[in-house]
Amino acid sequence: MPIEVLKVSLRGLKNALPKHLQKVDLKDLRLGGDYTDKYFQGAVVISYPLTKLGNGKAFFKTVLQESENSCSRIGTINILLFGKLAEDCEKVIHQGDTMVVAGFSLSKSASEDGRHCLQLKMPDEAGSSIYICPKSRRTAVASETVAMSVAPKYTYTPLNHLKGGTVVNLYGVVKFFKPPYVSKGTDYCSVVTIVDQSDTKLVCTLFNANTDALPKIYKNGDIVRFHRLKVQEFNGQMQGITNNGFAALTFDGTVGAPVVPRTTTKLFTFTDEDKKIVEDLRIWAARNFSNSVPAANLSSIQPQMFFDFTCQLVGKAKTDGSSYLLKVWDGTKCPFPSVKVCVKEDDLEGDRVLINQLKNLTVDVIVYDNHVQMAESLKVGSFIRMYSLHAKTQRLEEKSEVSYIQFHLHGGTGYGRGITVLPENHRDVKELKAFLESVDLREYASSESPTCQEPEDSYLTLGSCSEGYQQLSVxxxxxxxxxxxxxxxxxxxxxxxxxxxxxxxxxxxxxxxxxxSVKLLCPQCNSLKEVPDVTEFDVLLQASATYPNPDLQNIPFCESVVWDLENQGSRYVTVHFVTRYELLQEPEDSLIMIEGGTVNEILRLSKKFKGIIPVKSIEENLVLLDLSVPFFWQGNIQYYGCQHCSDPKTVPSLYTLSQQKNASWEPTAIAEALGIVLLQxxxxxxxxxxxxxxxxxxxxxxxxxxxxxxxxxxxxxxxxxxxxxxxxxxxxxxxxxxxxxxxxxxxxxxxxxxxxxxxxxxxxxxxxxxxxxx
Structure with a gap:
């Protein structure tokens, strides 16, 4: 099996390994060397969160410390694992374990982290093996000492010193945030705006397939620490986005509260110096800004206000395809008549006796659209916080002078709308639980049926008992x-x-x-055009085929191959394989450029390669074809540029993109690099x-x-x-x-x-x- 946990001591580790393997030290690692029967051994000092690459493959990074260089940062090396190997390793590896890797390859390290200039890559294929020797009680102290001696000393960048194209570590106070929500793709997204003592604001857009890997922010004023955040410039302003190895710590922003981090990763460092940074930010934030959205309890709300509401969930039910009912309370009573939503008893989840007992203390919140999925997942009894909840007033009868309060969590994420489940150890939860336990429920007890009963003076029934809701919208x-x-x-x-x-x-x-109905739209000039028939492109594509120019076979970031197709009138097809850091990528990750290929040839190649750009040679440059032809092919999809708004650049403009560590060969990035306005x-x-x-x-x-x-x-x-x-x-x-x-x-x-x-x-x-x- 590729990963094996060995129950042996460090002294007996070598005898437990396959006999043909020989140990190799850091000082002996060389690019191009043969390491078929070699293994490298080291202690795990840092592990980063498991992430997904652009192609969906799992990626896991850990750092090993060579025992012979236990006090030197240069004695550490990055280990990169992919696919199922990455997923399995992430489950069993812990800080201080001894790890042996065999069947690895070497490449130059793209990280400027002061570690070894090379990195070990472990592909998810036969021949790669990992042996793990867990730290024992006897060696635990020694292992932790090793880990601490090489724990990196991080440098934190003030927000007013950020530069585009850099990866930084930083601290900030949360001024605004959107709880994690499902993005247009498959990932969850969280938007966080932070500030620091420099009075500079930074908007961060964070993505991850796992919500637990996003910062655990519960309110404005929380303190966050971001490691390995990528900074980019857009419209003259800096923005932060997630990067490989991104990790976050979050702290309660209340002055005097315990400095306990809420973390997105199993392993992290936190020193006395970090604690002082958090406490200084708390004091600064308390003096300089306050929460823009008030937090309120039911007894203090006013009609039409938007507020953040911390409460306990006592019941829930589905009302229709675009909304969901939550019955909640916070121990206080709403001073205004509020709308009760009538649902079938079988549809209501929760303790019927308790729901009836709390009838005059609970309010019904209708959750709409993109928040329904989160509402459905909530457990009755949990403590939740709803952000930007609307206490909306409405006259339910046209001639009535009585207005009722309806509690709505509208769809979308504007103004930070969303729902978060608060942990049991959260300070606000502890205070709320203590208050709820002090409420005398006998004062509010009722023996009536909790659903669809005759309403009291301050209540009306809506929902499935209301004529206006009989026919739901599709x-x-x-x-x-x-x-x-x-x-x-x-x-x-x-x-x-x-x-x-x-x-x-x-x-x-x-x-x-x-x-x-499918058209192509330019987002700039708003012009529409029909989607062309790709079978008509053969003439234009093959017109680009000329006898290969030798000067163009040595493009700095490409490796080129010329195919002389016999029995086809001496037709030439030239393929340029774009490299990353002078290395070819796996075919499914590779971008290629082609001169002279037919539609069928390009379609066949697009099944194997990440993307294809048709080009032609003009003098000493490779250029794009006429924009009536797709400038980029990916799978079965062709991408076009606006002939009116685009300002095409020559192919060497892709060089900068090819050297970016986290760049992906996606249509939007390629279009931007080539000066193309991408048609949608x-x-x-x-x-x-x-x-x-x-x-x-x-x-x-x-x-x-x-x-x-x-x-x-x-x-x-x-x-x-x-x-x-x-x-x-x-x-x-x-x-x-x-x-x-x-x-x-x-x-x-x-x-x-x-x-x-x-x-x-x-x-x-x-x-x-x-x-x-x-």
């Missing part, structure tokens, strides 16, 4: 839930431009042949929406949010085509009675489009998506 609003529904007749007679929330039915749509694949459709008061035609220009289907792949994937047909059949079932059509709730905006000398009134759908269960 769409979900991703923002602006505070907008009230406007009738189509009112919209048609209102001034332009405006934004509206409507509830209507889809009477018809165009085009009927759904594949015809979009769905362009016309929906006729009717709510009974009138009808209007609204455009849908969608990159994949509305249908939750990537427009770039609809032309090549039968499964996506079938899904889109199924969705449209649900929105407008064939031969359905108009009264039986489903309701669509969506946002539309009105605007004028100039057509020659005339202005044409148009409407467009936005911030709307199909519900998951459609």
């Amino acid at each position: 769409t979900v609003l991703t923002d602006h839930q505070h907008f009230d529904v406007t009738t189509v007749n009112t919209i048609l007679n209102s001034r332009v431009p405006q934004q509206y929330r409507i509830r209507a039915k889809l009477r018809k749509f165009e085009p009927k042949k759904l594949y015809q 694949y979009v769905f362009v459709m016309t929906f006729t929406l009717d709510d009974g008061t009138g009808a209007l035609d609204a455009y849908l220009v969608d990159t994949g949010i509305f249908f939750q289907i990537p427009a770039s792949e609809i032309l090549t994937c039968n499964i996506f085509q079938e899904n889109m047909e199924r969705i449209m059949n649900k929105l407008q079932p064939p031969e359905a009675n108009p009264d039986d059509l489903p309701w669509l709730e969506c946002f539309i905006k009105s605007y004028y489009v100039r057509n020659g000398t005339a202005e044409q009134l148009s409407y467009q759908i936005f911030d709307t998506m199909i519900a998951e269960d459609v």
Whole structure:
């Protein structure tokens, strides 16, 4: 097996290894050497969190300390593991363990960390082996001493000294944050704005497939420490993004609170010097800024306010496809009549007796859209904090003078909206639990049924017991839930431009042949063009084939090969393999450039390589082809540039990108390096929406949010085509009675489009998506 844990002492370790293996020391490592029957041995001093590379493969990095150089930083070396080998090793390795690696390869270290100039790479394939000798009680103290003696002394950069293109360590006070939410891809995202004593602000956008690897921030004013944060410049401002090995510690920002880190990694260093930095930041933050969103309890809320709310969850239930009910309390009583949502008893999760007992102390919070998934995962009894909760007022009857409070956690992540589960040892949880235990529940006890009972004077029933909710919408609003529904007749007679929330039915749509809805959109000039037929590109592609220029076979960051295709009229095809740090990558990670290839040849190569750029030789330079041809091919997808807005550069412009440590061969990065304005694949459709008061035609220009289907792949994937047909059949079932059509709730905006000398009134759908269960 590739990983084996040996239950032997260090003295007996050598005898437990395969006999053919011989030990190699750091001083003897050389690039190009043969290490087939060699092994390297060292003590684990640092392990970084398991991460995913751009191709989805697992990556794990650890640092080994050679025992012969236990007091020297140069005696440490980075070990890089990939795939299942990385996943398995991360589960069993601990600081102080002795680790033996065999079947490794060597490459130059790209990190400027003061360690050995080479690094050991362990591919996930046959021949790679790892042997681990766990530290024993007898050797634990010695192992920890070794680890501490080489623990890195980190340098922290003030926020006003940040430079683009660098990787830094820093401290800051959280001024604003968004709790982790599902991004447009598969990762979770958290946005954090931090400040420090330099009065400089830094916005950090952090991604990870595992929410536990993102900073555990619970409120503004918390202190964070970020290690290995990448800094980049955008529109003249610095931004922070996650980088390989990113790790975070978070601390309560309250002056005088214990300095206990909330960590994203198993192994970290924290010294007395670090503790002083945290305490100094606490004092500075307390004097210089306060929380912009108030934290409140139920007894202190005011109508229409937005507030952060810490509470205990006592019950929950699903209400419809785009919302979820949470029954919560904080031990105080809301001073205003509030709306109770009536649900079926079988749908309500929680202790029925307790829910009934707390009937006059709990409030019903309706959680919308992207927060539903988090609400569903919450455990009854847990302590949670909701950010930017809205105490919305509404008259439930048109002529009534009584207003009721509705508690809404609107969709989207604006203003930091979200939900976080607080740990049992959190200071606020301990205080709240103590307060809840002091509440005399007998004062609020009730023997009535907890669901759908006759409401008291300060309560009304809504939800599934309300006529307005009998027919659920098949769409979900991703923002602006505070907008009230406007009738189509009112919209048609209102001034332009405006934004509206409507509830209507889809009477018809165009085009009927759904594949015809896919277009190419320029994000700068907003021009639309049809998606070309790639089979028509052979003439343009092969026109780039010339006899290879010898001067272009030695591009500094490429290794080139010329294929002389016999029996094809002496046709030449030149392939340039782009290198990273003068090394070729695995095919699935490689970018290649091709001169003279056919469409079929490029499509075959794109199944093996990460991406392909068609080029041609002009004098002493490689340049892109005419932008009527895709400038980048990846799998079955072709990427185009706007012929009007692009300013193409020569191929050597890719050199800087090829030397960036964490750069990926993705279309957006390549387009930016080559001066290309990337055209976006979009769905362009016309929906006729009717709510009974009138009808209007609204455009849908969608990159994949509305249908939750990537427009770039609809032309090549039968499964996506079938899904889109199924969705449209649900929105407008064939031969359905108009009264039986489903309701669509969506946002539309009105605007004028100039057509020659005339202005044409148009409407467009936005911030709307199909519900998951459609």
